[in-house]
Amino acid sequence: xxxxxxxxxxxxxxxxxxxxxxxxxxxxxxxxxxxxxxxxxxxxxxxxxxxxxxxxxxxxxxxxxxxxxxxxxxxxxxxxxxxxxxxxxxxxxxxxxxxxxxxxxxxxxxxxxxxxxxxxxxxxxxxxxxxxxxxxxxxxxxxxxxxxxxxxxxxxxxxxxxxxxxxxxxxxxxxxxxxxxxxxxxxxxxxxxxxxxxxxxxxxxxxxxxxxxxxxxxxxxxxxxxxxxxxxxxxxxxxxxxxxxxxxxxxxxxxxxxxxxxxxxxxxxxxxxxxxxxxxxxxxxxxxxxx
Amino acid sequence: xxxxxxxxxxxxxxxxxxxxxxxxxxxxxxxxxxxxxxxxxxxxxxxxxxxxxxxxxxxxxxxxxxxxxxxxxxxxxxxxxxxxxxxxxxxxxxxxxxxxxxxxxxxxxxxxxxxxxxxxxxxxxxxxxxxxx
Numbered sequence: 001x002x003x004x005x006x007x008x009x010x011x012x013x014x015x016x017x018x019x020x021x022x023x024x025x026x027x028x029x030x031x032x033x034x035x036x037x038x039x040x041x042x043x044x045x046x047x048x049x050x051x052x053x054x055x056x057x058x059x060x061x062x063x064x065x066x067x068x069x070x071x072x073x074x075x076x077x078x079x080x081x082x083x084x085x086x087x088x089x090x091x092x093x094x095x096x097x098x099x100x101x102x103x104x105x106x107x108x109x110x111x112x113x114x115x116x117x118x119x120x121x122x123x124x125x126x127x128x129x130x131x132x133x134x135x136x137x138x139x140x141x142x143x144x145x146x147x148x149x150x151x152x153x154x155x156x157x158x159x160x161x162x163x164x165x166x167x168x169x170x171x172x173x174x175x176x177x178x179x180x181x182x183x184x185x186x187x188x189x190x191x192x193x194x195x196x197x198x199x200x201x202x203x204x205x206x207x208x209x210x211x212x213x214x215x216x217x218x219x220x221x222x223x224x225x226x227x228x229x230x231x232x233x234x235x236x237x238x239x240x241x242x243x244x245x246x247x248x249x250x251x252x253x254x255x256x257x258x259x260x261x262x263x264x265x266x267x268x269x270x271x272x273x274x275x276x277x278x279x280x281x282x283x284x285x286x287x288x289x290x291x
Numbered sequence: 292x293x294x295x296x297x298x299x300x301x302x303x304x305x306x307x308x309x310x311x312x313x314x315x316x317x318x319x320x321x322x323x324x325x326x327x328x329x330x331x332x333x334x335x336x337x338x339x340x341x342x343x344x345x346x347x348x349x350x351x352x353x354x355x356x357x358x359x360x361x362x363x364x365x366x367x368x369x370x371x372x373x374x375x376x377x378x379x380x381x382x383x384x385x386x387x388x389x390x391x392x393x394x395x396x397x398x399x400x401x402x403x404x405x406x407x408x409x410x411x412x413x414x415x416x417x418x419x420x421x422x423x424x
Contacts, residue, residue, distance in 0.1 A: 228323075228332070228423070230326050243376075243378075244377060244378075244379065245374050245379055245380060245381040246376075262292070262346075262347075263347045263381060263392055263394060266292055266347075279421065281419065283326075283419075284418075
């Protein structure tokens, strides 16, 4: 569990702003920080990682204190068990893929972790290539592998996919989810893309002017007030079957599997494993009493 | 899903239900029933831009351009493509407010003798349309 209470005055574009947040994340949570530019999202990530010192408050990971203003504890970045990935990949351009990953290992002999990450991120064929020869998506895969080489407890992702095109984003989202699940990480992602957030996150913290103004599931944050359909559920696509002009989705909602028919082109981008919103009008369902 | 832009023109409501009139880009009016009222949904305001969403399976096509029928929302359109299937077929239509698709029975498609560039009337029931901001 990560528990934190952070307070710091920041200089934003419109003058000074007081950042004051208080939140608690469970192990395995995938949380998105959502808000306008200058709301304080990146500052929160920087405080969690030790790159920016809060004026007040504390950061606790289980029983480990990373920061405590009163007790004057402030662990340096390398002692906090975190992985960081930014929009720019910040890799060593002259090193190869594997050199970049091996360079981050806490102990040089921890080869097993590095090899596991190379396999998970499907970097085997690229391992000898220099970073500068790779595409943006490939570089970001290396950056993710490198961030996890130190076996962090907390993964911090600051708009890591915003420089990539749509199809590359989708692939990288899958890689991030795979890492998150494989290592049972606590992950905090800064993202502006509701579709990405609905697909990836369990929980959203909405940030405005340095304060958390609402929290909830992605669907409750993005859909309820924005779509008038009264029948709204989130589910996971178990199967997609194409039949001529339509596709049939089998969707797991809670413990029930439902089926939905859509025009094939409309749901061409939806695949097995995707999280989806299922919505219908309140006028459509038939309700019968169960004896 | 069909997605057409419009602007809320007028809202008539009872305690729990509303009938929202939406002005489309060609000035035609679409009506939508909601289990919401301006009190419960902040977006229900005259002048507000809104998108109308409805499934392809809810789009009815009539060859008679002036039918006497109880479906409120009616719009002239031209068939631009027909994609026949065994059970269901898809018809792509061009209207003054945008492209609309309809999924219908392949048997009906044959019986009706629909053809590309034919002018038809599209009908959508008010209770089948969702609104999205």
